[in-house]
Amino acid sequence: MSLHLNETPSPDPGPSTGPGLSPRPRPVSRLGLTKRTTAVLVAGAALAVLAGCGTDERANEALGTEGVRKPAKPKVAPGLPGMPPVLDPKDAYAADRPNALQPVAKKFLPRVYVPNTGSNTVSVIDPKKFEVVETIKVGNQPQHVVPSWDMKTLWVNNDLGDSLTAIDPVTGKTGRTVEVSDPYNLYFTPNGRHAIVMASMDRELVFRDPKTMNRVKTVPVTCAGVNHADFSMDGRYFIVSCEFSGELLKVDTEKMEVVGQQKIPFKGAMPQDVKMSPDGKTFYIADMMAHGMWVLDGDKFTTPKLMPTGKGCHGLYVSRDSKEMYISNRGEGTISVFDFPKNRLTKKWKLPQGGSPDMGGVSADGNTLWLSGRYDSEVYAIDTRTGVQLARIPVGNGPHGLAVYPQPGRYSLGHTGIFR
Numbered sequence: 001m002s003l004h005l006n007e008t009p010s011p012d013p014g015p016s017t018g019p020g021l022s023p024r025p026r027p028v029s030r031l032g033l034t035k036r037t038t039a040v041l042v043a044g045a046a047l048a049v050l051a052g053c054g055t056d057e058r059a060n061e062a063l064g065t066e067g068v069r070k071p072a073k074p075k076v077a078p079g080l081p082g083m084p085p086v087l088d089p090k091d092a093y094a095a096d097r098p099n100a101l102q103p104v105a106k107k108f109l110p111r112v113y114v115p116n117t118g119s120n121t122v123s124v125i126d127p128k129k130f131e132v133v134e135t136i137k138v139g140n141q142p143q144h145v146v147p148s149w150d151m152k153t154l155w156v157n158n159d160l161g162d163s164l165t166a167i168d169p170v171t172g173k174t175g176r177t178v179e180v181s182d183p184y185n186l187y188f189t190p191n192g193r194h195a196i197v198m199a200s201m202d203r204e205l206v207f208r209d210p211k212t213m214n215r216v217k218t219v220p221v222t223c224a225g226v227n228h229a230d231f232s233m234d235g236r237y238f239i240v241s242c243e244f245s246g247e248l249l250k251v252d253t254e255k256m257e258v259v260g261q262q263k264i265p266f267k268g269a270m271p272q273d274v275k276m277s278p279d280g281k282t283f284y285i286a287d288m289m290a291h292g293m294w295v296l297d298g299d300k301f302t303t304p305k306l307m308p309t310g311k312g313c314h315g316l317y318v319s320r321d322s323k324e325m326y327i328s329n330r331g332e333g334t335i336s337v338f339d340f341p342k343n344r345l346t347k348k349w350k351l352p353q354g355g356s357p358d359m360g361g362v363s364a365d366g367n368t369l370w371l372s373g374r375y376d377s378e379v380y381a382i383d384t385r386t387g388v389q390l391a392r393i394p395v396g397n398g399p400h401g402l403a404v405y406p407q408p409g410r411y412s413l414g415h416t417g418i419f420r
Contacts, residue, residue: 078234079190079234079235079236080189080190080191080234080235080236080253080254081191081254082191082192082193083190083191083234083235084190084191084410084411084420086233086234089233089280090278090279091278091279091322092233092276092277092278092279092280092322092420093278093318093322093419093420094322095408095409095410095419095420096318096320096322096407096408096409096419096420097320097321097408098320098321098364098365098366098408099364099365099408100408100409101364101406101407101408102151102408102409102410104150104151104152105151105406105407105408106406107170108169108170108405108406109169109170109171109172109405110126110127110128110364110405110406111124111125111126111127111133111169111172111405112124112125112127112370112379112402112403112404112405113125113145113154113156113167113402113403113405114145114372114379114395114396114399114402115138115142115143115144115145115156115157115399115400115401115402116142116377116395116396116397116398116399116400117141117142117143117159117397117398117399117400118141118396118397118398119396119397119398120137120138120139120140120141120142120158120161121135121136121137121138121142121396122135122136122138122142122145122156122167123135123379123395123396123399124136124172125379125393125395127363127368127370127381127404130381130390130391130393131393132393132394132395134172135396136167136174138156138158138161138165138174139156139158139160139161139162139163139165139177140158140159140160140161141158141159141160141161142156142157142158142159142161142165142400143157143158143159143183143184143185143400143401144156144157144184144185144186144359144400144401144403144415144416145157145167145401145402145403145416146185146186146187146401146403146412146414146415146416146417147169147403147405147407147412147414147417147419148188148195148210148412149188149189149192149195149210149411149412149413149414150192150411150412151169151406151409151411151412152169153166153167153168153169153175154166154167154168154169154403154405155167155186157183157184157185157186157401158177158183159182159183159184159200162179162180162181162182162183163177163178163179163180163183164177164178164180164183164186164213165177166178169405169406178212178213180197180206180208180213181197181199181202181206182197182199182200182201182202182204183197183198183199184197184198184199184200184201184226184227185197185198185200185227185228185229185401185414185415186198186414186415187229187238187413187414187415188210188411188412188413188414189231189235189253190231190235190253190411190413190420191235192210192411193210194207194208194209194210194216194256195207195208195209195210195213195414196208196229196414198226198227198228198229198240199226200225200226200227200243203220203221203222203223203224203226204218204219204220204221204226205218205219205221205226205240205251205256205258206218206219207219207256216256217256219251219256219257219258221242221249221258222261223242223245223247223249223261224242224243224244224245225242225243225244225245226240226241226242226243226249227240227241227242227243227272228240228241228271228272228273228274228415229241229251229274229414229415230274230275230276230283230413230418231253231276231413232276232280232298232299233276233279233280234280235253236252236253236254237250237251237252237253237259237298238250238251238253239251239274239283239285239296239298240274241271241272241273241274241285242271243270243271243272244270245263246263246264246266246268246269246270246271247261247262247263247264247271248260248261248262248264248271248285248294248296248301248304249261250298250301260301262301262303264285264287264290264294264304265303265304266287266289266290266306268289269287269289269290270287270288270289270290271285271286271287271294272285272286272287272288272313272314272315273285273286273314273315273316273359273415274286274316275316275317275318275325275418276298277340278318278322278340279340281297281298281299282295282296282297282298283295283296283297283298284296284307284316284325284338285304286309286313286314286315286316286327287306287313288312288313288314288330288331290306290313291308291309291310291311291312291313291329291331292306292307292308292309292310292313293306293307293309293313293316293327293338294306294307295307307345309327309329309336309338309345310327310329310331310332310334310336310348311329311330311331311332312329312330312331312332312356313327313328313329313330313336314328314329314330314357314358314359315327315328315330315357315358315359315360315371317360317361317362317369318362319362319366319384320362320365320366320408321366322340323339323340323341324337324338324339324340324346325337325338325340326362326369326384328357328358328359328360328371329357330356330357330358330374331356332354333350333351333354333355333356333357334348334349334350334351334357335348335349335351335357335369335371335382335387336348337349337387347387349382349387351380351382351389352389353392355373355376355378355380355392356373356374356375356376357371357372357373357374357380358371358372358373358374358399358400358401359371359372359400359401359402359416360372360379360401360402360404360416361402361403361404361407361416361417362384362404362407363404364404364406364407364408366384367383367384367385368381368382368383368384368390369381369382369383369384370382370402370404371402372395372399372400372401372402373392373399374398374399374400375398377394377395377396377397377398377399378392378393378394378395378399379391379392379393379395379399379402380392380393381393401415401416402416403416403417404416404417405417407419
């Protein structure tokens with residue numbers, strides 16, 4: 001939440017007529033048949049049988065049947081043009097296995113980058129030492145640190161500063177700052193062709209060039225507080241949460257158009273993070289006022305159902321084996337664990353001395369869940385195998401969308417790190 005107020009061809013024609021086919025022989029009395037006539041009739045019958053087998057290409061060749069359609073190959077639902085092929089149609093996160101870093105990512109410093117909305121800084125944590133090793137000054141009210149599609153740049157979203165600040169993950173140093181209006185959050189289309197700025201207060205989805213950040217298309221929205229999103233398995237659409245009006249949007253990725261909109265069936269709903277299930281059939285939307293996740297059929301975009309998790313449900317993070325999802329409940333200082341195969345919550349971990357777990361990510365090896373403590377100026381490191389708190393690290397004021405880097409995956413869809 002922002003501090004300022006998401007053919008199969010038709011059957012072949014019958015064998016009676018057509019190019020290269022003789023008319024059916026007329027009935028002939030068996031009396032007076034010669035051997036030649038009998039042979040002709042037998043041959044004709046054989047050809048007629050072959051012509052009737054429309055799926056036999058050899059028969060078509062034998063008949064010289066020009067224009068006879070070949071059987072169509074089974075249709076495969078096409079993905080978004082230019083998107084890397086899905087590795088496993090049953091697991092969208094198949095590329096995110098423990099330490100499965102791309103060659104480019106192996107050069108990156110292992111760090112946790114924490115944007116402090118109230119301090120206008122980014123705290124840089126060494127995950128091995130569990131301590132802040134550097135504090136970087138950035139623009140006004142940084143909300144999220146977002147990996148670019150090619151993973152080579154980290155973008156700090158300076159929301160009220162109307163800018164994006166680049167960080168080089170190889171050196172950990174800042175680079176250029178680009179003027180961008182109201183960048184509350186940032187995403188990238190699965191084919192890498194566009195960056196999408198979630199302009200929360202401007203009420204816009206702004207499609208931009210992912211390198212220069214120049215505007216390509218502005219999509220005004222009628223809901224308030226667009227903030228988080230996730231893409232379908234084929235990349236053809238994405239679901240957006242609208243925090244302040246309690247709505248959901250469905251957006252056509254290629255057309256860059258809103259194709260669906262609905263009000264969440266809960267008075268005062270405030271949807272937050274969005275995450276797709278590994279099999280691509282379901283979207284989960286955290287809701288900090290409904291205190292749970294909304295379970296949505298993204299393809300049908302029907303009315304979602306609520307699954308209670310805990311007070312202030314906020315962030316959603318998939319485990320490295322794609323079997324579980326960690327859910328931060330900011331209002332009660334807990335983390336719920338959802339089991340995908342079992343389709344239910346199986347565990348709840350409580351932070352010692354409480355806390356306000358917000359946004360974050362999972363370490364490259366999958367053993368540590370990192371979450372910002374939004375109202376406590378701290379960051380939590382949690383063992384994903386036991387739920388035990390490993391560290392509480394003091395940072396700046398109002399820590400929000402921290403990025404754990406590097407992470408496994410072939411490309412980034414944005415936010416604090418959605419990799420596929």
